[in-house]
Amino acid sequence: MSSPTDTLPRTDGGPPGRPQRTRPRLTIPVLRLPGGAPISPATGAPAMVTIPMTPGPMTAGGIPISVTPGPFGMLQVYPNKASEFMFKQFEGFKDFTMNTAKSGLSAGEKTAFWMYGKVRAWSRNWFTHIFLFLVVLSYSLIGAVIFVAVEGTYEEQGQADLRRERYVLLRRLRELTRDPVLATDDEMWEGTAVSEMKEYEKTLYESFKHGITLKPDNDWRFWNAVFYCGTIYTTIGYGHISPSTTTGRAITILYAIFGIPMFLILLADFGKLFTRGIKFLWAFVRRLYYTGSCRKVRRTVPVQEVMKGVQLVYDFATFRRPSQMVGEPGGAAPIARPEDVELQVPLNPQPQPNIPLDSNEPPGTPAISTFEVDDEFNLPISVAIVILLIYIFVGAFIYWTWENWGFFESFYFVFISMSTIGFGDFVPQHPMYMMASIVYLIFGLALTSMCINVVQEKLSDSFRQASAKIGATIGLRVNEEDGSITPVPPPQIEVPEVHGTVTKSQST
Amino acid sequence: MGSIGVSGVRSSVRSRGSSSTTTSDPREKVKDCCRKLVAFMCTQVGVGGLVVGYAIVGAFGFMWIEKDWKNPQNENVAKLHATCVCDIWNLTVSGFTFNETAWRSEVDRVLKVFQNDFAKAYKEGYNGRINEDLWTFPASLMFCLAVFTMIGYGNIVPKTPMGKGLTVLYAVFGIPLYVLYFMNMGKVLASTFRWLYRRLYECSEEGVGDHDSESNLPPTPAPRIIVPSTACLWVMGGYVLTGTIMFAEWEGWEYLDSTYFCVTSLCKIGIGDFVPGANILEALNSGSQTKLIINFVYLLLGMGLIAMCYNLMREEIRVKMRDLKADMRQWLEDVRIRIISSYRRKRGY
Numbered sequence: 015m016s017s018p019t020d021t022l023p024r025t026d027g028g029p030p031g032r033p034q035r036t037r038p039r040l041t042i043p044v045l046r047l048p049g050g051a052p053i054s055p056a057t058g059a060p061a062m063v064t065i066p067m068t069p070g071p072m073t074a075g076g077i078p079i080s081v082t083p084g085p086f087g088m089l090q091v092y093p094n095k096a097s098e099f100m101f102k103q104f105e106g107f108k109d110f111t112m113n114t115a116k117s118g119l120s121a122g123e124k125t126a127f128w129m130y131g132k133v134r135a136w137s138r139n140w141f142t143h144i145f146l147f148l149v150v151l152s153y154s155l156i157g158a159v160i161f162v163a164v165e166g167t168y169e170e171q172g173q174a175d176l177r178r179e180r181y182v183l184l185r186r187l188r189e190l191t192r193d194p195v196l197a198t199d200d201e202m203w204e205g206t207a208v209s210e211m212k213e214y215e216k217t218l219y220e221s222f223k224h225g226i227t228l229k230p231d232n233d234w235r236f237w238n239a240v241f242y243c244g245t246i247y248t249t250i251g252y253g254h255i256s257p258s259t260t261t262g263r264a265i266t267i268l269y270a271i272f273g274i275p276m277f278l279i280l281l282a283d284f285g286k287l288f289t290r291g292i293k294f295l296w297a298f299v300r301r302l303y304y305t306g307s308c309r310k311v312r313r314t315v316p317v318q319e320v321m322k323g324v325q326l327v328y329d330f331a332t333f334r335r336p337s338q339m340v341g342e343p344g345g346a347a348p349i350a351r352p353e354d355v356e357l358q359v360p361l362n363p364q365p366q367p368n369i370p371l372d373s374n375e376p377p378g379t380p381a382i383s384t385f386e387v388d389d390e391f392n393l394p395i396s397v398a399i400v401i402l403l404i405y406i407f408v409g410a411f412i413y414w415t416w417e418n419w420g421f422f423e424s425f426y427f428v429f430i431s432m433s434t435i436g437f438g439d440f441v442p443q444h445p446m447y448m449m450a451s452i453v454y455l456i457f458g459l460a461l462t463s464m465c466i467n468v469v470q471e472k473l474s475d476s477f478r479q480a481s482a483k484i485g486a487t488i489g490l491r492v493n494e495e496d497g498s499i500t501p502v503p504p505p506q507i508e509v510p511e512v513h514g515t516v517t518k519s520q521s522t
Numbered sequence: 523m524g525s526i527g528v529s530g531v532r533s534s535v536r537s538r539g540s541s542s543t544t545t546s547d548p549r550e551k552v553k554d555c556c557r558k559l560v561a562f563m564c565t566q567v568g569v570g571g572l573v574v575g576y577a578i579v580g581a582f583g584f585m586w587i588e589k590d591w592k593n594p595q596n597e598n599v600a601k602l603h604a605t606c607v608c609d610i611w612n613l614t615v616s617g618f619t620f621n622e623t624a625w626r627s628e629v630d631r632v633l634k635v636f637q638n639d640f641a642k643a644y645k646e647g648y649n650g651r652i653n654e655d656l657w658t659f660p661a662s663l664m665f666c667l668a669v670f671t672m673i674g675y676g677n678i679v680p681k682t683p684m685g686k687g688l689t690v691l692y693a694v695f696g697i698p699l700y701v702l703y704f705m706n707m708g709k710v711l712a713s714t715f716r717w718l719y720r721r722l723y724e725c726s727e728e729g730v731g732d733h734d735s736e737s738n739l740p741p742t743p744a745p746r747i748i749v750p751s752t753a754c755l756w757v758m759g760g761y762v763l764t765g766t767i768m769f770a771e772w773e774g775w776e777y778l779d780s781t782y783f784c785v786t787s788l789c790k791i792g793i794g795d796f797v798p799g800a801n802i803l804e805a806l807n808s809g810s811q812t813k814l815i816i817n818f819v820y821l822l823l824g825m826g827l828i829a830m831c832y833n834l835m836r837e838e839i840r841v842k843m844r845d846l847k848a849d850m851r852q853w854l855e856d857v858r859i860r861i862i863s864s865y866r867r868k869r870g871y
Contacts, residue, residue, distance in 0.1 A: 141854055180633050184626060191614045191625075200611070207607050211636075215599075218637065222644050251791035253676050263782040270789050426686045433693055435674030438794060474702055477569075488557050 143287060146280045153247070153276065157269050158239035161262060166234040168259045176221055183214045241448040247273030248455065250436030284460050292401065398465045405461055406432065409454060416447055432458040573670075573703045573822070580666035580692055581659060587685045588657045595648035599640065606636040653681075660814030664797065667818055670696030671825060673792035708829025715757070715830060719749045751838050754831040761827055762788070765820060772813055773798055788824045 190206055234255065242255045246269055257263050406428050413424035419440060427440040432455060442451050609632045613625065640648075656678055668675045669692055680686050766780040775783070775796065783796040798817045 141858060142851070145854060176637075180630070180637065183633065184629055187610060187629060188622070188626070203614075204607050204611060207610060208603060211603055211607060215603075215640065218640055219644065222641065246791055249672070249789060249791045251674060251786065251793045253792070253794035256793045256795040260776070260778050263778060266793075267782055267785045270785060270791060274789055422683060422686070426690060429690050429693070430674065433697060434672045434790065435669055435693060436792065437674050437676035437679045439676060439679040474705075477702065 143283055146283055150247075150277060150280050153273060154240050154243045157243035157246075157265075157273075158236055160265060161239045161242060161257070162234050162236055164259055164262045164265065165239075165257055168262075169234055172221060172258070176218070179214065179217050183210060186210050237448065241452065243269065243273075244448075244452040245436065246270050247277040248434060248452075248459065249274060250431055250434045250455070252436050252438035252441050254438045254441045281456065281460055281463070284456060296397070398461075402461050402465045405458055409458065413442065416444075417442060428458075431455055432462050434459065569699075569703045569706050570822075573699060576670070576696060576699060577663055577666045577818070580669070580696070581662035583688065583692075584665060584680065584685060585657050585659060585662045587682060587688060588662075588680055589654040591653045591682050591685075593648065593653060593681075595643045595646050596652065598646075599643050599648055602636055602639050602643065606632060663818055664814060666692070666696075667821060668792060669693050670700045671790060671821065672697060672700075673787055673790050673821075675792045675794035675797050677794045677797045704825055704829050707826030708833045711826050711830035712833035715753075715834065716749055719753065749834050751835045754834050758827060758831055761824060765824070768816075768820070769798055784824075787821060788828060 187207060187210065190203060190210070195202075238255055244250075245252050246266060249270075257266055406425065409428040409432075410421060410425040413419060413427060414421045417424070417440075419427065423440060430437055430440075431451075442448050610629055613628050613632065661678055664675070665678055667673070669689060672693075680689055762781065762784045765784040766777055768780075769775055769783060770777050770780040773780075773796075779796060783798070786793050798813065
């Protein structure tokens with residue numbers, strides 16, 4: 015099914031946009047599968063510009079869809095790669111037309127085109143990240159609005175209740191002073207008054223526990239509510255503010271159920287960004303250090319481990335099959351967020367010892383390390399832990415200057431928050447610091463999960479080795495795949511019979 | 523011992539040689555069972571035992587460290603009491619007795635001062651009891667659990683610097699251990715659940731398919747039964763429901779509050795406004811000690827169930843998420859192209 019190609023170069027000098035009946039446009043053979051989505055034979059013809067454009071009122075009209083021809087209408091998981099390839103084709107064609115068209119343009123327009131190209135390249139890479147971040151941000155804001163509406167009114171009422179309690183106490187004391195018996199006796203009056211005060215104190219304590227405070231402005235202001243929402247979906251859960259109404263609690267439940275998976279996806283995305291940045295920095299530093307000798311060295315096992323860990327963090331949240339490192343069979347290891355763990359461990363696919371970058375194999379992701387320069391002297395686990403410690407100390411230092419905590423308390427706070435334990439005994443007070451805290455904590459969480467994963471992998475490796483050793487000494491072997499236990503017969507020992515047939519009762 | 527070992531081996535070799543098809547020797551069976559048990563403990567149950575042991579050891583440690591800490595706020599609040607009462611008395615004797623409005627406003631002012639100071643003391647950590655009563659064994663156990671499962675209730679927290687440092691260390695080693703436990707529990711529970719589901723399925727099929735046995739069809743191999751995701755959701759829902767009823771009955775919470783507690787704990791948020799067994803008066807009688815133990819087990823098992831659900835649902839979730847992500851990417855590209863093309867159209871290109 016192909017429409018006659020209209021080979022007029024576009025006079026407007028850009029990539030073909032939406033189909034307009036009045037404008038000259040480029041139509042190109044489109045392969046259409048019965049599944050409905052027009053699929054371009056992109057990978058088949060490198061020289062041909064393949065832009066699926068529908069010549070009429072079709073559904074996905076005119077938009078280059080980033081798919082690769084997979085088995086019958088299925089989308090492959092390299093949409094980015096395919097779309098990148100396609101856009102490269104775009105670029106080629108566009109440059110051709112642009113160069114012919116640009117010769118007649120002024121300098122200003124040329125710079126405009128250049129900037130536009132840069133912005134587009136930049137936005138293509140960052141759009142997903144920004145989009146995810148915006149989604150999470152709007153989720154927090156919406157949640158905050160809801161909580162302020164629900165809890166703020168309740169809080170005002172609670173403060174009114176407190177005032178009433180105070181007046182009740184006042185009246186009681188007044189009665190005490192009127193009492194002729196007590197008015198003459200100091201001690202007795204004081205004793206009764208103290209017991210009344212104790213009652214009042216108990217009510218005060220209870221209402222404080224439920225979150226009613228005496229601050230002139232109430233707890234559930236907007237930014238506090240945003241912070242509260244943040245503590246929910248990061249699962250830190252400080253508890254310094256908590257919902258007091260039934261509705262608030264029900265909303266919290268729903269908010270958590272939807273917010274936590276979304277945050278996990280964001281976390282993995284940012285974690286991948288972060289680690290790419292670190293790796294890039296590391297490679298840059300090493301290249302700088304060894305100027306001139308930046309030959310690619312054979313990857314070593316420790317390097318693979320941490321890269322595997324990093325990769326798996328991302329793989330989980332994007333639910334891809336974990337990529338295997340070269341030479342590491344069956345290395346699907348669990349991930350720090352324990353929920354992620356379960357997704358990977360039983361998912362031990364047939365060991366794929368070699369996944370070249372452009373593999374056509376069923377879904378895996380390209381290993382990060384294949385992009386980077388490696389060096390033999392890397393100690394990745396230490397590097398990860400050192401970076402984490404630096405991050406924690408920087409944070410502790412910042413909080414030490416911002417809040418009136420000691421340095422150790424700041425460190426304690428940062429650690430407890432980053433491991434998502436979140437006791438809530440130390441909480442940053444100013445709203446601005448709270449917002450900054452959340453951003454800081456998100457990155458910290460990505461880092462922490464990477465480190466925990468690495469450490470835990472070590473633990474599980476040594477655990478496996480230990481159990482294998484134990485199993486070997488007692489005659490059993492633990493299968494790697496499913497943990498089943500198979501008895502290994504002890505090696506047959508040829509001992510000459512000295513005493514003839516030995517019965518069991520005699521020999522044991 | 524070596525000779526006995528050798529001869530034991532010899533005998534086992536011989537007995538295996540003599541009865542090659544059946545290991546009908548009971549002692550051999552027992553040995554085999556023992557071996558299997560030990561290896562099983564090393565791999566899966568062992569981790570669970572390790573986790574529980576780690577929690578118990580941690581509980582004792584924290585109890586010992588924290589029980590001697592004197593809350594400075596206790597004296598503070600006692601002093602506040604005394605000052606307030608003194609002030610009121612002074613007001614009373616200084617002649618306001620017959621001028622009610624003046625007396626009321628003055629005493630109101632005094633009470634407000636007391637209230638604010640009390641609020642300050644509360645913020646500083648006053649909680650109405652001494653630390654030794656606070657850090658009972660069940661409470662410490664709950665605290666340790668909250669640390670290494672990363673829930674972090676925060677209803678009791680270590681106040682001494684040593685306690686805080688120990689918390690950090692405890693978390694650094696406890697969290698990976700817990701993750702290991704989580705992974706193992708998930709595997710075990712998932713296989714158990716699959717087996718259970720298959721049994722139930724077959725039982726329900728047996729009643730239906732009996733009349734088929736008369737036909738001379740060759741026995742078809744058992745179809746691979748995959749546990750549907752809804753079954754997992756039902757299991758989780760049932761577990762939360764059980765917890766709700768349990769906590770509501772024991773602690774006297776509302777049902778919604780119980781559900782709120784269960785969900786926030788199982789999601790590892792751990793807000794801390796509801797903690798079972800945190801009521802100190804209850805904790806001092808032995809009945810609530812068992813309750814806290816049961817809470818502990820409930821939470822651990824709950825985490826394992828979540829692991830199991832992820833394990834069982836992963837395929838389906840993975841495929842769905844992949845499709846969703848591809849759709850989202852497609853939509854994003856669509857939007858981006860639209861924005862860019864509309865911008866260009868506006869600029870007249």
